[in-house]
Amino acid sequence: MPKLIAKTPLAGLWPITHGALSLSEVVLDSVLSLAPFRGQDKAVAKALKPLGLAFPAPNTFADKGHLRIVWTGRDQAFLINAVLETPAAALTDQSDGWACLRLEGAGADAALMRLYPLDLRESAFPPGRAARAPLNHMASILMRTETAFEIMVFRSMAQSAWHEIAGPMQRLAARTAIA
Numbered sequence: 001m002p003k004l005i006a007k008t009p010l011a012g013l014w015p016i017t018h019g020a021l022s023l024s025e026v027v028l029d030s031v032l033s034l035a036p037f038r039g040q041d042k043a044v045a046k047a048l049k050p051l052g053l054a055f056p057a058p059n060t061f062a063d064k065g066h067l068r069i070v071w072t073g074r075d076q077a078f079l080i081n082a083v084l085e086t087p088a089a090a091l092t093d094q095s096d097g098w099a100c101l102r103l104e105g106a107g108a109d110a111a112l113m114r115l116y117p118l119d120l121r122e123s124a125f126p127p128g129r130a131a132r133a134p135l136n137h138m139a140s141i142l143m144r145t146e147t148a149f150e151i152m153v154f155r156s157m158a159q160s161a162w163h164e165i166a167g168p169m170q171r172l173a174a175r176t177a178i179a
Contacts, residue, residue, distance in 0.1 A: 009099035009158035016166060019173030020107055023165055026100035026150060032079040033072070033092040043088035051082055061130045061143050070130050070152075072141055078152075099158035103165060104148035107176075111168040112149055116142065120149070136164050 008027050015024035034055075036044040041055065048054055052064035056077055061070035068080040078098075084091065103112065109120040115136055119125065122144075130143045138161055141152040153161040 009155045010101070010162055013159070013162055016169070017105075018166070018169040019105075019176050021103060021105040021111060021169045021172065023162070023169060024102050024104075026102050028095070028098065028100055029081045030083070031094040031098050031152075032082065032084060033076065033090075033094050034069075034079050034084065035076045035090040035092075037088060037090065040088035044086060047084060047086035047088065048079075051084070053079075053082075056130075059130055060128055062128070063145075070141060070143060072132055078141070097155055098152050099155045099161075101151045101153070101158070101161060101165065102148050103151070103169075107172050108149050111165065111172055112142070112151075114168040114171075115164055118142070120144070135161055138164075 008025055010025040013025070015022055034044070036055070044055055048069070051067055053062055053067060053069045056062055056069050056071040058071050061068060067082045070078050070080065072078050078094065109122065109125070113120050116133055118131060118133055125131075125144055127144050127146045130141060132139075132141055134140065135142075135151065135153065138153050138157045140161070143150045151161065151165070
């Protein structure tokens with residue numbers, strides 16, 4: 001009987017470096033969509049408390065160790081790398097549907113501003129900020145950590161996102177090399 005081997009969405013592609021920028025894959029253990037039922041916000045807050053997390057405000061995310069909760073839309077968040085059971089919310093396992101990329105290094109904001117219709121300078125998009133925004137033609141969730149940007153895209157679009165981000169990385173590195 002053949003054995004199946006689980007592979008990440010970007011297996012074999014990462015990391016790549018152009019100039020000061022590095023692009024890699026973030027392997028997520030789990031992604032759980034969390035949507036509190038009407039009037040159940042306090043019950044959801046109580047369920048999240050043992051994890052050291054709270055439901056995020058719009059356009060934000062929070063980390064507690066390797067756990068993360070990120071706002072993904074009105075009354076919806078993704079709980080990453082954690083397990084939660086509560087009758088106060090609709091819970092949907094999204095683990096196999098998403099891929100996550102990390103872009104880090106000086107100029108990461110400049111590279112991504114060529115692809116996103118957002119001001120990603122640190123003064124406008126500080127660490128802890130998240131946005132549900134189009135990465136060119138792909139739906140994505142963009143997060144700024146203390147040291148990098150993390151971009152979640154549908155697993156089926158992971159390689160397209162990889163190539164989209166690699167382009168500005170190369171152009172910025174070439175511009176820096178000339179200067």
